[in-house]
Amino acid sequence: MLQVMTEAPVKVGQMLFTMVDPHRGHEVAYNRWYERDHRYSGCMVGPGWFAGRRWVATKRLKDLRFPATGPVATSTDDGSYLATYWVHEPEMEEAQAWAETQVGKLYAAGRGFPEREHVHTAQYLPDSSISASEDGVPLTLALDHNYRGLVTVMIEPAAGVTREDALAQIEQGPAQELLQSGVADLISSWRMKPWPAHHNVPMKMGNDGGTIERIMQLCFLPGDPEAGWQQIRDYAAAIEASGAGVVTFASPFIPTEVGTDLYTDQLW
Numbered sequence: 001m002l003q004v005m006t007e008a009p010v011k012v013g014q015m016l017f018t019m020v021d022p023h024r025g026h027e028v029a030y031n032r033w034y035e036r037d038h039r040y041s042g043c044m045v046g047p048g049w050f051a052g053r054r055w056v057a058t059k060r061l062k063d064l065r066f067p068a069t070g071p072v073a074t075s076t077d078d079g080s081y082l083a084t085y086w087v088h089e090p091e092m093e094e095a096q097a098w099a100e101t102q103v104g105k106l107y108a109a110g111r112g113f114p115e116r117e118h119v120h121t122a123q124y125l126p127d128s129s130i131s132a133s134e135d136g137v138p139l140t141l142a143l144d145h146n147y148r149g150l151v152t153v154m155i156e157p158a159a160g161v162t163r164e165d166a167l168a169q170i171e172q173g174p175a176q177e178l179l180q181s182g183v184a185d186l187i188s189s190w191r192m193k194p195w196p197a198h199h200n201v202p203m204k205m206g207n208d209g210g211t212i213e214r215i216m217q218l219c220f221l222p223g224d225p226e227a228g229w230q231q232i233r234d235y236a237a238a239i240e241a242s243g244a245g246v247v248t249f250a251s252p253f254i255p256t257e258v259g260t261d262l263y264t265d266q267l268w
Helices: 027-044 089-108 163-172 174-180 225-242
Strands: 012-022 049-056 081-088 116-131 149-157 186-193 215-221 245-255
Touching: 012 027, 012 089, 027 049, 027 081, 027 089, 081 089, 081 149, 116 163, 116 174, 149 163, 149 225, 163 174, 163 186, 163 215, 163 225, 174 186, 174 225, 215 225, 225 245
Parallel strands: none
Antiparallel strands: 012 081, 012 116, 049 081, 049 245, 116 186, 149 215, 149 245, 186 215
């Protein structure tokens, strides 16, 4: 029986979603810099940052993306690496302030990596999570669980449909069917959190991702996303056929193999 996930003592307050491309010829150097320095020094050692995971879209997976262009990625080739981080709800403001200061310090110390481009980096706030089982993996553990695939789905509500109604319609219909198919185990939905007016980072953050009303979904998969990609296409088609909204970005990812350079030669 499918059910909405209940509250947990440790609560996800927000997510950092950062999708980036290394410049060609710098794939290994970028992978090592991010894994061995920035993932920790720029995120995980900060207050409130309690979970993080890196994902990769190889050329094989990028070729599955749809539509061909949109507000998240101007091309299906854009966005090779994705990092997702959870920030604990009680420490969101402290985490935000620390991150802004810390990134500035790292860049001033020469610990940035200029040979990269942000495709879409943004903060998101959780709306809800629905699971394929009554006692499934909670959202707090999703980045530490051994999920073998992740699918990001960006949805713009249809004209005349409120964001709340669109999300309810998707979760009560198409999302239930996707969970029942066995392809996805957990579907979490997120809303945009605008960067604060004083936000100052030493880089461009990529495309804006769409309107403020957009719905960002992370679909956690127990298996390889390629094997279930037809069900993902069916999911997007069902969302649009329901009148709830339009899918502007759907992309499969697999987890990186931490401590290795696996996949760095398969991005293009």
